[in-house]
Amino acid sequence: MQNTLPKMPGTGEARARVEVKSVSKSFSTKEGTTQALRMIDLVARDQEFTCIVGPSGCGKSTLFNIIAGLLEPTSGRVLVDGVPVEAGIAGRMGYMQQKDLLIPWRTIVQNVTVGLEIQRRPIAEARETALSYLKLFGLEKYRDSYPASLSGGMRQRVALMRTLAMGQDIILMDEPFQSLDYPTRIALEADLLEMVRELKRTVLFITHDIEEAVSIADKVYVLSKGPGTVRDLRTIRLNMKRESPIDARKNPDFHMHYAAIWNQLEVVTDLKKEHAK
Ligand SMILES: Nc1ncnc2c1ncn2[C@@H]1O[C@H](COP(=O)(O)OP(=O)(O)O)[C@@H](O)[C@H]1O
Ligand SMILES: [Mg+2]
Numbered sequence: 001m002q003n004t005l006p007k008m009p010g011t012g013e014a015r016a017r018v019e020v021k022s023v024s025k026s027f028s029t030k031e032g033t034t035q036a037l038r039m040i041d042l043v044a045r046d047q048e049f050t051c052i053v054g055p056s057g058c059g060k061s062t063l064f065n066i067i068a069g070l071l072e073p074t075s076g077r078v079l080v081d082g083v084p085v086e087a088g089i090a091g092r093m094g095y096m097q098q099k100d101l102l103i104p105w106r107t108i109v110q111n112v113t114v115g116l117e118i119q120r121r122p123i124a125e126a127r128e129t130a131l132s133y134l135k136l137f138g139l140e141k142y143r144d145s146y147p148a149s150l151s152g153g154m155r156q157r158v159a160l161m162r163t164l165a166m167g168q169d170i171i172l173m174d175e176p177f178q179s180l181d182y183p184t185r186i187a188l189e190a191d192l193l194e195m196v197r198e199l200k201r202t203v204l205f206i207t208h209d210i211e212e213a214v215s216i217a218d219k220v221y222v223l224s225k226g227p228g229t230v231r232d233l234r235t236i237r238l239n240m241k242r243e244s245p246i247d248a249r250k251n252p253d254f255h256m257h258y259a260a261i262w263n264q265l266e267v268v269t270d271l272k273k274e275h276a277k
Helices: 060-067 108-118 123-136 152-165 182-199 210-216 245-250 254-264 267-276
Strands: 016-029 032-045 049-053 075-080 094-096 170-174 202-206 219-223 230-235
Touching (some): 032 060, 032 230, 060 170, 060 202, 108 152, 123 152, 182 210, 219 254, 245 254
Parallel strands (some): 094 170, 170 202
Antiparallel strands (some): 016 032
16 A cells, blocks of 8 residues: 655655664762663654653653753763754753643643743734644634543643644654543544644654554664663554554554564563562
C-alpha cells in the first residue's frame, strides 16, 4: 500500500529533527551522586513517531528535560535541526509533562490559551487560535466549561490541545495517558494519531505501556534500568498512516514486537530475583 507521508519516517530519508548524542547525566544530592543516564544516542526524524519505554526511574523524564533544554547534560549534546540546544532555551518544542494539569479556575478555552499567553501572543489572537484547535477536535462546546465538569479523558484532551496549540512542530509527551482507563486511553491514542497526521508533527513519546508503544510508534527505544542506556532500538511501523491504534493491535506482527520489547525490559529477571530472596 502507498505510504501517504511525504517521506518515509524512520527510513533514513526524512531529515533528523532531534539528535541526542552520547548524553549522560548525573545528579549530585546530599545522599551522593546518582547517574540517571549513560551515553544515550537517539534520533527522531521529521514527522516520525518515536516511543521511549523503560522501567520506572531509568531516566526517561530526565532525557526529555535535557532535550527540551530545561536541564543540562553532564556530557554529550542535543541538536535540534542541527543546532545545539542550550539549557534555558525552553519553548522550541512542545512539551506535555507527566503531570500536565489544567488550571481549575480557568475555563477550557482559557486553559488552552495559557501556553500562548506565555508566548506573549495578544489575547484575542490566542483565543482565536485556541478556539480553532477546540473546533478542529470537537471540543468547542466545552469552551466555557471548567475542568472539574469534564471527564478525565476530556481533560487530557484539553491538555493535549494546549500543547499542540502552541504551534511547535516537535512535541515531547511524557506518559500523557497513564492515568486513564483502557478505553479512554485508546480513544486518546486515536485522537493523538489523527492530530499528528493532520498537523504533521514530529513526536517523542514516553510510555510504560508496550502495547501503546507498538500500536502507535514508528520506532521504539528501549532503555535499561538506571542509569538508563539504550538497550534496543526497534523499528515498528505498524501504524505509519496514523490510523486506528486498535487495527495496529490486530496486525499479525503486533505480538512479535510486543514480545521482543517485553524480553528487553528487565521485568521478568527482576521478578525472579524478588522470588529468590
Ligand atoms: N532533580 C533531580 N535531583 C536528583 N535526582 C534526580 C532528579 N531528577 C531525577 N533524579 C533521579 O534520576 C533518576 C531518573 O529519574 P527520572 O528521569 O524521573 O526517571 P523516569 O522518568 O524514567 O521514571 C531517578 O533515580 C531519580 O531519582
Ligand atoms: Mg518519568
